Amino acid sequence: MFLIGLAYVLCLVGAVCLYLKIKFYSLKGSIPGKAPQFLLGNVGHMGLLKGKTLADGYLQWQRDYGDLCQLFFSGQRNICVSSLEGATHVFGNRVVFDASIDLRDRFKLLTANGLAVLMGDIYKRHLRVIGPVLKRHNLLPYLPKIINVTNIFIQHWKDTLDQNSPHPNIQTDLKKLTLDIFGQMAYDCDFDCIRGKGSALANATLNMVQIFTNTCVLSPLPLFISNWLLNRNKSYTDGQKVIKEYCLKTIEEYQSKKKERKATGQVEGETERVNLLSNLIDSMEIESKFTLDELVDEITFFIFAAFETTASFLEWFFFHLSKEPEVQKRAKEEVKQVIGRGPITHENMACLPYVDNVIKEIFRISPIVPSVARTVTTDHVMDGYQLHAGDEIRVCVTNLHMDPRYWKIDPTKFDPDRFDTLDRDHPPGAYIPFGDGHRSCKGQEFVRLEAKAIVAMTLQRITILDTPQNTGGTRQALTILPKEFFPQIKLDY
Numbered sequence: 001m002f003l004i005g006l007a008y009v010l011c012l013v014g015a016v017c018l019y020l021k022i023k024f025y026s027l028k029g030s031i032p033g034k035a036p037q038f039l040l041g042n043v044g045h046m047g048l049l050k051g052k053t054l055a056d057g058y059l060q061w062q063r064d065y066g067d068l069c070q071l072f073f074s075g076q077r078n079i080c081v082s083s084l085e086g087a088t089h090v091f092g093n094r095v096v097f098d099a100s101i102d103l104r105d106r107f108k109l110l111t112a113n114g115l116a117v118l119m120g121d122i123y124k125r126h127l128r129v130i131g132p133v134l135k136r137h138n139l140l141p142y143l144p145k146i147i148n149v150t151n152i153f154i155q156h157w158k159d160t161l162d163q164n165s166p167h168p169n170i171q172t173d174l175k176k177l178t179l180d181i182f183g184q185m186a187y188d189c190d191f192d193c194i195r196g197k198g199s200a201l202a203n204a205t206l207n208m209v210q211i212f213t214n215t216c217v218l219s220p221l222p223l224f225i226s227n228w229l230l231n232r233n234k235s236y237t238d239g240q241k242v243i244k245e246y247c248l249k250t251i252e253e254y255q256s257k258k259k260e261r262k263a264t265g266q267v268e269g270e271t272e273r274v275n276l277l278s279n280l281i282d283s284m285e286i287e288s289k290f291t292l293d294e295l296v297d298e299i300t301f302f303i304f305a306a307f308e309t310t311a312s313f314l315e316w317f318f319f320h321l322s323k324e325p326e327v328q329k330r331a332k333e334e335v336k337q338v339i340g341r342g343p344i345t346h347e348n349m350a351c352l353p354y355v356d357n358v359i360k361e362i363f364r365i366s367p368i369v370p371s372v373a374r375t376v377t378t379d380h381v382m383d384g385y386q387l388h389a390g391d392e393i394r395v396c397v398t399n400l401h402m403d404p405r406y407w408k409i410d411p412t413k414f415d416p417d418r419f420d421t422l423d424r425d426h427p428p429g430a431y432i433p434f435g436d437g438h439r440s441c442k443g444q445e446f447v448r449l450e451a452k453a454i455v456a457m458t459l460q461r462i463t464i465l466d467t468p469q470n471t472g473g474t475r476q477a478l479t480i481l482p483k484e485f486f487p488q489i490k491l492d493y
Contacts, residue, residue, distance in 0.1 A: 033070030041072030075222030114301025
């Protein structure tokens with residue numbers, strides 16, 4: 001009886017493994033690619049287990065299998081698109097190529113109602129609420145908050161940093177900076193990351209990002225297994241509760257104050273609307289179906305996306321300028337001529353064309369995300385290959401940004417002047433740091449504003465030096481980051 005039971009169990013396990021192999025880990029159709037390994041997909045083939053990144057894998061796959069190929073990771077078959085023509089085709093056909101179902105299902109584990117995971121009419125409804133709040137002219141009132149927190153950050157470095165040695169924790173410090181900025185912008189809340197141990201809300205956010213990244217982004221396992229693991233992670237679920245409770249408390253307080261003003265006949269001034277959450281509450285009044293739970297989910301996703309994205313950019317900014325002293329010297333000189341030691345304003349920030357080119361070049365040579373995902377909605381032929389409804393597409397940002405077919409100046413060279421010289425008229429589709437088409441990143445104006453303000457203040461007051469330990473390389477996290485990153489920081493005043 002025991003042997004019969006054992007045989008039954010083994011047959012069942014074998015059947016499950018065979019199903020998973022066929023469903024998730026088998027080449028399909030005639031599109032080029034390498035046969036995936038069971039459970040790992042092509043993770044091992046790409047070298048991700050040995051420290052390489054997805055960007056490295058995309059570049060390798062393009063070299064080995066061409067501009068259109070199959071690639072398996074995170075339990076998902078992906079069709080990689082690396083040509084300008086292919087990318088233009090994908091982004092230009094919004095009916096055939098819509099938001100990624102894989103990313104939707106993956107990020108739903110983080111926030112079920114965030115704009116990036118929604119589709120159809122519910123996406124349009126959320127966009128009517130979120131879109132206006134993220135327009136540049138509506139973000140400019142937050143600039144003083146960005147500048148104030150960055151001033152605190154630089155002063156903290158001045159008070160505590162050993163300026164004669166490599167900075168040992170710069171990656172952590174830059175995350176603290178962007179998280180404190182987001183706390184002020186989103187809630188008018190001091191997250192206390194720069195000078196303290198961080199508030200409960202800040203620590204909940206950091207824990208959630210780390211756990212979600214390890215479980216649902218970097219894991220080679222199928223999504224349903226990641227989902228099961230995430231829902232049973234107490235630190236993760238506790239973090240969700242902390243963020244939701246804080247958001248609901250803040251919403252309740254804001255709405256209560258609005259009712260008081262209305263009851264007493266007070267006029268609401270612009271000073272009352274001082275943070276992103278209150279502006280979203282005001283905006284959601286135009287959309288009666290927008291619920292408080294949806295609002296909390298939008299804030300949660302925005303925390304997740306905004307602080308991590310800007311922190312990643314800043315790491316690359318510090319790294320590249322430590323390696324390019326002449327670029328840094330020119331950028332600092334421009335800031336000195338335009339701003340001097342005066343305050344940073346929207347008006348003088350707009351008069352820094354070389355700094356703009358430096359920022360653009362960092363986004364080009366070190367894009368925050370290596371690919372943009374879409375899902376095929378109906379059977380379709382592309383480049384002579386048959387695509388089927390449900391296929392996942394990855395437009396490879398890194399490959400387009402580094403392809404000599406589309407850049408006249410060597411794309412492997414860090415050269416901000418390219419945007420004013422030979423590459424001034426580069427094909428628009430060859431530069432897509434925030435994606436393209438109708439599902440491009442809606443928070444890109446926020447990232448650009450925050451990044452430029454911090455960059456201008458850094459150039460005004462800090463010199464970034466290279467060190468023997470600052471050897472670079474890349475590592476895969478939620479975004480792609482410098483690996484050996486130890487510049488030396490000198491405060492100019």
